[in-house]
Amino acid sequence: MTNCPSIVAVEGPADVLARARRGDETAFEELMRMHERQVLRTALRLVGRLEDAQDAAQEVFLRLYRKLRVFGSLSEIRPWLYRVTVNVCYDLARKRGRLATEFPAGEVLVEGSQEQQIRLDQRRELLAEALTYLPEKERAAIVLREIEGLDTAEVAEILGSTPATVRSQVSTGRARLREVVTRLERRRK
Amino acid sequence: MMPDDFTLRDLPEPLEASYEAVRRGVLGEIRRRKRVRNAARMVAAAAACVLLAVAGLLALRQRTPTAGPPILARAPEAPAFVVPAKAVHKRLNPKHRAIRLLAHAPAQPLVVRMQTDDPNVVILWMVD
Numbered sequence: 456m457t458n459c460p461s462i463v464a465v466e467g468p469a470d471v472l473a474r475a476r477r478g479d480e481t482a483f484e485e486l487m488r489m490h491e492r493q494v495l496r497t498a499l500r501l502v503g504r505l506e507d508a509q510d511a512a513q514e515v516f517l518r519l520y521r522k523l524r525v526f527g528s529l530s531e532i533r534p535w536l537y538r539v540t541v542n543v544c545y546d547l548a549r550k551r552g553r554l555a556t557e558f559p560a561g562e563v564l565v566e567g568s569q570e571q572q573i574r575l576d577q578r579r580e581l582l583a584e585a586l587t588y589l590p591e592k593e594r595a596a597i598v599l600r601e602i603e604g605l606d607t608a609e610v611a612e613i614l615g616s617t618p619a620t621v622r623s624q625v626s627t628g629r630a631r632l633r634e635v636v637t638r639l640e641r642r643r644k
Numbered sequence: 645m646m647p648d649d650f651t652l653r654d655l656p657e658p659l660e661a662s663y664e665a666v667r668r669g670v671l672g673e674i675r676r677r678k679r680v681r682n683a684a685r686m687v688a689a690a691a692a693c694v695l696l697a698v699a700g701l702l703a704l705r706q707r708t709p710t711a712g713p714p715i716l717a718r719a720p721e722a723p724a725f726v727v728p729a730k731a732v733h734k735r736l737n738p739k740h741r742a743i744r745l746l747a748h749a750p751a752q753p754l755v756v757r758m759q760t761d762d763p764n765v766v767i768l769w770m771v772d
Contacts, residue, residue: 480671480674480675483671483674484667484671487666487667487670488663488667491663491666491667492657492663495658495662495663495666496657496658499658500655505658505662508658509662509665509666509669512666513666513669513670513673516666516670517670517673517674520670520674579654579655579656582652582655583655597652601652601653602652602653602655604653
């Protein structure tokens with residue numbers, strides 16, 4: 456009996472998309488894993504509550520599943536996901552009225568004293584809450600440009616506006632954010 | 645406090661369990677929708693089969709002749725109507741008529757009928 460070396464097929468991301476299109480659930484799960492951080496994180500910054508963000512992310516991925524045939528390559532999925540995430544979050548916010556704020560349990564650990572850690576956590580909590588007070592367009596511009604790190608042109612395309620408008624929204628949003636954080640800080644003291 | 649870029653990007657990430665919950669939810673929903681779709685397809689296929697069967701039965705029923713009431717008496721057949729052929733009267737030259745008659749006379753035996761006083765007795769004389 457001879458020992459044949461096992462052949463392992465190396466799968467590229469394009470194969471994952473093709474298999475997912477054919478209805479392969481494992482491939483679709485792989486696609487979700489590739490984009491879940493982008494979707495859930497953006498949704499969380501936009502809606503402010505983890506539970507709502509999870510609902511939004513779920514809806515986004517279900518829409519992706521239905522639209523799989525539309526995409527020719529994986530690179531087309533990322534901007535589409537941002538656009539749909541923003542729209543789903545807008546819809547959710549409208550449906551649920553004012554956005555609730557909840558500071559999610561974080562995984563980010565910063566070395567230093569316990570006091571420093573607490574102060575940092577408080578700052579993050581304040582910022583996360585302040586974000587939910589911004590008007591939705593400004594909030595989306597800030598989240599995509601400042602948190603997700605997309606360039607202005609990409610943000611403009613996702614939000615269906617112009618780069619000039621995005622620049623203005625980011626600038627106004629930052630000013631407003633500063634104002635809200637100061638107000639929240641004062642209220643807590 | 646100034647919300648700078650670093651602080652904004654440093655906002656905490658959702659826990660790993662949150663991503664897993666989303667994945668589970670999505671896959672569960674996809675499977676549920678698939679089941680519903682398959683069930684709907686089965687129902688549609690069954691309905692189509694029933695419709696086809698009904699249509700087939702109706703078509704068969706229309707083709708088979710239905711038994712009529714029992715025959716008690718037959719109507720007499722209509723007499724055959726024969727259109728008589730139109731007689732062709734050809735005018736002959738009177739000079740040729742006798743010759744023609746003789747020529748076409750059938751070869752029949754000449755019968756001479758002789759009557760007697762008794763009406764019941766008739767003498768027939770056949771000449772070849």
